[in-house]
Amino acid sequence: MIVRISRAKEGFADYLITGTRKDSIYTRDQKDRTITLYGNLQIFKQTEKYLNKYKNYESNYIHITLSFSQEEMDKLNEIEDEKIRDELFKELVLIYIKHHTSGYDLKNEVIAYSEAHLPKIQINEKNRQRFPHIHIAIAKYNPLDDTQLKTPFFNNSFLDDVLQSYVCKKYGFEIPRKDETDTNEKIEDENNLEDKIKSKIAITRANWIELLKDIKTSNELLYFLQNDLKLEENRDFKIAGSKTYKYIKILNLQERNKKSNSLNLNGKDFSRFILKNDKNRTFPRHKSKKELEDILLSYYETRIENIYKRKSNKSKELLKNIHHLENQNIKKNINSLTYQSYQQKLFYEHYDYLIKDKLQGYYIKKVDNQIIINNFSKNIKIIDLENQIISNSNSNNLQEEVRIMIEIALAKNWKLENIEPTGNENFINEANRQIAALILKNKKEQIKNTDIEILRAKSPTQQEKVKLQNEELNSKINLQELKEKLDANLILEYAKKNFKLDISNFTITDDNKIDNLKNKQKPKNVIDFLQKELNLSTKEAIWVCEEIYENSVVYSSEIEKKSEYRKKRNEKLR
Template identity: 80%
Template sequence: MLARISRAKEGFADYLISGARKDSIYTRDQKDKTITLYGNLQTFKQTEKYLNKYKNYESNYIHITLSFSQEDVKKLNEIDDEQKRDELFKELALIYIKHHTSGYNLENEVIAYSEAHMPKIQINEKNRQRFPHIHIAIAKYNPLDDTQLRTTFFNNSFLDDVLQSYVCKKYGFEIPRKDEDENDETDTKEKIQNKNILEDKIRSKIAITRANWIELLKDIKTADELLYFLQNDLKFEENRDFKIAGSKTYKYIKILNLQERNKKSNSLNLNGKDFSRFILKDDKNRTFPRHKSKKELEDILLSYYETRIENIYERKSKKSKEKLNNIYESENYKIKSNKNIQNSFKYLSYQQKLFIEHYDYLIKDKLEGYYVKKENNEVIVSNFSKNIQIIDKGEEIVSVKNRTNIEEQVKIMIQIALAKDWKLENIEPYGDEDFINEANRQIADLILKKNQIKNSNVEIKRVKSPLQQQKVNLQNEDLNPKINLQELKEKLDVNFLLEYVKENYKLDISNFSITDDNKIDNLKNKQKPKNVIDFLQKELNLSTKEAIEVCMEIYENSVVYSSKIEENSEHRKKRNNDR
């Protein structure tokens, strides 16, 4: 499979609608059966018109064509079910759209369109075989804030090659030879024009000053990318146009034969502050993307996406960030208001959600003893003997409801969440009461263990004199001179406290019972029942000050917490009746 990329100001929508080209006598409908894979063509056409009328961008969209070789077509023909083949095409289009719009919210910040062409006419006017191919266009426009969308950089094809190589290895397509990639003719007029424009720009930027090289290489982040850029984009030859210079322990790249740079030297050393990222740790046995393993390619892409998501988010205005966060909070509200929701974990970080939602095709959950497969952009983890099935939907991890093995279901779901770098504190369980209690119990245990490890590494500052001790005692007394601790211990309703810690500390309160004297008994150990303050200190590792503040808040707002308990109780009753 060969991916070709170009930029243009207009013409994509009309070309897909009419099929008109100077060198073709056929219309679109005569040439191809079209399959819409993503977006709306009329929306894209209107966006083209808007950008040409009201914006002055150098280019208004990027155009990607995915072409299949004869060997690839044989593989595609082995798929008997046309629907499955079309789903594969949709997955390929989405991967490329997500890659080139890294860091943006697909639904709210991206306008793109893609369709597959299945040739009706098998031989074109130049007597060449026509194969299935996919067209993708991404508008360089962010409708959320009326700004220019920053697609992945165009003057460095390193990551394009990484993605193409990864996709070919993932789906078993043929990786084209480099000479085929370079010599293959594009099938739209704007691509040929853009290739010439790009080469002119590169030639003009092969400049004689360090400042121009800093500008030229600003989007290139690693030594691998730089070497690839020199050899593949600038067509430089090693030891003629550049060389590896330096000592055994410190190697860098020297650009040679820069004309009229200065009288002393016509070379430029790419080292020092501006080029420190290009220092070579190992200049032997270097491989370009198509020769790297699938795992190496995955690592490059994941690293790039993480960095780009952060960079794009930092560039957004305060207003844009607020809009995105409001959108995300609205999505969370819809999920919480759905009373028939299945058991699931939901991660609450916007940027993490964005990463998982866009790049789940790179995440591998290695769970020993479980069958793992990918269907429709979802990872399904199954263990048939234990009647467990967990679906990783990217931004949500869902378990199929059953009454057995809940503890192990939750354990696996947490393992998957941790593999995605979800923070335990941000995981919100949804579903039936048994599932929520078990999830909160396991999450609480892990949080407590993490806090214990963290606290064990903290240096404890102890008082060194009676005077200092007296000062500490006075501070504790001044904390709230009106607090009657005995009154809190005796009169604070323990039910309110348990509901509070369940909601705020993810504690499984099913492991505790309430005694007749308003204390809390841990059913899993033989310790004496604890009053409300001791409970917060011993079970949740809160300080005395924190425990008192929590108890005071609940005590002073007992009416509010009472209504919350009643609401939760009514909700549970209604849910049980609905079943």
């Protein structure tokens, strides 16, 4: 599994939605089958938009790509239940998100999104093989207190390598060569650091203190020198000192001073780099799974402590209040809007983003099954309790409070006619007034929702609907007839033309199934082939087979000839 990490200001959400870029002629739906693994893409897009509009961060998110080789996907495809495979993908994503946001409350302080791409188009525009991969994006933004989220330091790849080695050993993936994991951004950073280390930054001890401030251990330091700065042991640095006290000496520094052109990394500022066991030095990929896990746990322990120290008192108090709300049942002194229709299961979105571009100062956060909306300056607190939307009754901004509650109700697809206000008289009157005004307005004109629509991001309810549609489709089509009578050669030709599949790796069996010569999986019928090898959905695969079957004019007259040809060819192959 190859892991690449980069940073950017914008573009991630649009790329996942459309799939288009300068060197691509395909749309996302043409290129890949997508599987949502974490978060909400619309929320991430809105976060991107907000950060670019209101913040001036050097980068707004980190982008992590996990890529799998064909051999690794063959192992994963041996898991017959796709739900189990997708759960494994989700585990991987959560490991990486938790690693890069360690020290923060995942539910209340982190905005992230991830999805898997299973290629339909097998060869890209540069004639290179496309492999399954996972995209993860983590916003460098803490929505709880409107501050920048601190991700692990980027100028040291030691912990990236530790994590990648740990994950590969845990799940049985291949650990790639070091040069396969470097991103262009990292290579550029390394070149810049290498230039600096051999010139100006090498001049003073203070420069080295600044350079190594985020590096905590001697193992990290040695890894940093050799892998990030590309320094060579016994040429650019060496292990110095006595048998009982060893440290690292940097050699050949330019123009440091007249007496010496070297620097000893020991003393007060570098005491953490004293080598306790120089003989048994091993870098991450050569360590055991247990050793790698211990390194990560030690790092998380230190980072959690450091992040907590950086938090403002306001942020700490907000978290304390949120966690307190999780453990108590709010029943007293509330107004509420209750949805009266119970004919279908309610579905609501996770509103985990700051809506400052709509309403100044509102923060929306999901805590377990509750969604809490706060405006501290206006003393407004609204809580979404699935089939109720409640608020505190001591706000001096009743009109705005009601308006936000109705906005949430509409976001949950509640019908205005079915909303029943309860609570004190002022609240009921104001709620009924606003509801009546909206109903009248809707009758006079149809207002289209201008928010971005992500057609492929489906809710559980929508997914169930698609499943039922697929089942209905299956009942109308004789699938067994397609599997048995549709010539598999026609499917291979279709895959070659439309998905750039190298069909030389496939052969047709005597019983009209397609066998992949590069793996040990059983031969597949035409529908299973399109699903497993090209990652088409069930609906897409059936549609393709049906179209080819119905529109193949020469099929009925040529099938016997092709069958005889297949048998003779297979006999020769034997």
